[in-house]
Amino acid sequence: MTDRDEDPYLDTEAVSEQAGVAAETIRIYLKRSRKRVADGDELRPQDLPLPDMTIGRSPAWRQSTITAWLANRVGRGRPRSEDV
Template sequence: MIEGYMSSQDVADALGIKRASVHRYVTRGDLPEPDDRVGRSPVWKRETFEAWVAARRGQGWRKGRTGRAGD
């Protein structure tokens, strides 16, 4: 792997998911767009991935919840 970049497998390992899930997350827009490609494989700059992890919503969050009682 290119120094400073993460492959799909690296991202999967960091998130504790399967590599196929990484590709689904990209397609759905749940992961940032890859910074580049090595052949046909997407790669992310380590800082892009780390910024995304820091900014993402916490575990248990789901769309449509307002945080009010009864939700």
């Protein structure tokens, strides 16, 4: 099994399916993350990570990157710290 098989790249559509949101929502999340970085702010754990790679003009994330992000998303079955 190759590295690509173990930790494949996901496009926006695949990320949206795993997150349970529309692909356009992922694009909005990415725009927000890019703005935070451009403004000199660090990404928060709940922010969509910047892509691991760009293929043409399309962002792509490793499965492991998205798995970690989904584990830190507030409001998707994970209680907020103030609720614990």
